[in-house]
Amino acid sequence: MQWAAARLRPTSQWHAASVALLSPRLHAAAPVRWASSKRGGSSSRYMQRQKTDVYVKRRSKSTIDEDDEMGMGTGGAGYVARSAFKLIQLDDRYKFLRPGRVIVDLGAAPGGWSQAIVERVRRSKVAKTPVFALDLLPVADIDGVASIQGDFLDAKVQAQLRKLVADASAATATDERGFVDVVVSDMMANTTGNPITDTEASLELCRAAASFAFDTLRHDHTPKPEDARKSRPPSALAASSSVLVMKYFMSHEADVFRREVLQPHFHFVKAEKMDASRKESREQFWICIGFKGRRPAQSQEQAEL
Numbered sequence: 001m002q003w004a005a006a007r008l009r010p011t012s013q014w015h016a017a018s019v020a021l022l023s024p025r026l027h028a029a030a031p032v033r034w035a036s037s038k039r040g041g042s043s044s045r046y047m048q049r050q051k052t053d054v055y056v057k058r059r060s061k062s063t064i065d066e067d068d069e070m071g072m073g074t075g076g077a078g079y080v081a082r083s084a085f086k087l088i089q090l091d092d093r094y095k096f097l098r099p100g101r102v103i104v105d106l107g108a109a110p111g112g113w114s115q116a117i118v119e120r121v122r123r124s125k126v127a128k129t130p131v132f133a134l135d136l137l138p139v140a141d142i143d144g145v146a147s148i149q150g151d152f153l154d155a156k157v158q159a160q161l162r163k164l165v166a167d168a169s170a171a172t173a174t175d176e177r178g179f180v181d182v183v184v185s186d187m188m189a190n191t192t193g194n195p196i197t198d199t200e201a202s203l204e205l206c207r208a209a210a211s212f213a214f215d216t217l218r219h220d221h222t223p224k225p226e227d228a229r230k231s232r233p234p235s236a237l238a239a240s241s242s243v244l245v246m247k248y249f250m251s252h253e254a255d256v257f258r259r260e261v262l263q264p265h266f267h268f269v270k271a272e273k274m275d276a277s278r279k280e281s282r283e284q285f286w287i288c289i290g291f292k293g294r295r296p297a298q299s300q301e302q303a304e305l
């Protein structure tokens with residue numbers, strides 16, 4: 001099967017169904033294009049920030065810059081989104097984007113993370129499967145990326161994604177031992193400015209991403225958590241273990257989610273704030289390494305997954 005520039009173009013019937021199934025909140029709030037929604041009502045502040053943002057400048061470079069102080073050349077192409085640098089910085093720390101791994105990118109549009117993933121995993125010929133990307137909005141055509149446009153909160157869309165990945169990695173969509181190495185989620189609903197609403201919307205996406213990860217990530221029985229942590233750094237574990245990365249908004253509820261849902265399921269869980277994240281933002285990323293398999297629900301939070 002030829003995966004170069006593979007892109008699932010949904011049939012108009014399927015597309016209509018997926019649009020109709022958008023949750024009312026997202027449907028009402030979803031902009032035509034996510035990038036332009038950032039301009040909102042404070043466009044001059046936005047423009048000023050864009051002018052001075054080192055990552056915006058670096059994103060749009062068309063050639064590798066020898067003076068790039070962070071050593072992150074853009075591979076000659078530039079990234080479609082500055083957010084690519086957040087994933088790059090996280091991977092510099094943990095090194096989980098390795099050739100040959102099966103990787104799912106949730107909330108992928110316009111495609112910055114997918115570009116960064118392809119750049120890192122396809123340096124060698126080992127890469128056989130594409131990167132699987134999903135978003136409400138169209139993802140840019142990127143060589144080596146298969147994308148689905150749909151609402152991740154829709155069970156049918158998730159099932160379609162699971163089947164696509166399973167078929168490509170020669171597993172079954174119900175394989176209980178898992179067939180995905182890495183799930184990354186940069187999903188974020190449109191912010192309303194109301195911290196309670198925004199926190200809940202972000203957590204809803206995290207719950208969905210975690211549940212998908214629990215159903216698809218390879219089980220990782222190898223690291224013995226205490227021994228492994230003493231003798232090897234987490235970055236060494238991430239290179240060979242299953243990994244879940246999720247963006248979230250800092251909040252008390254997020255702390256509960258981490259404690260009750262993420263920690264019991266992974267050998268290692270850490271919250272990271274990336275330099276490339278804007279300082280004023282409440283966003284952080286969880287990196288969860290070494291999936292232990294689904295645990296029986298012992299709390300309300302776990303039962304909701």
Ligand SMILES: C[S@@+](CC[C@H](N)C(=O)[O-])C[C@H]1O[C@@H](n2cnc3c(N)ncnc32)[C@H](O)[C@@H]1O
Pocket residue numbers: 026034080081083084106107108109110111112113114134135136137150151152153186187188189190205
């Ligand atoms: C911060 S942007 C992602 C940027 C992307 N990682 C990149 O580097 O180009 C957040 C994305 O989450 C997507 N999103 C929000 N809710 C979603 C949902 N329910 N299903 C799928 N995608 C969703 C948005 O459409 C938006 O494109």
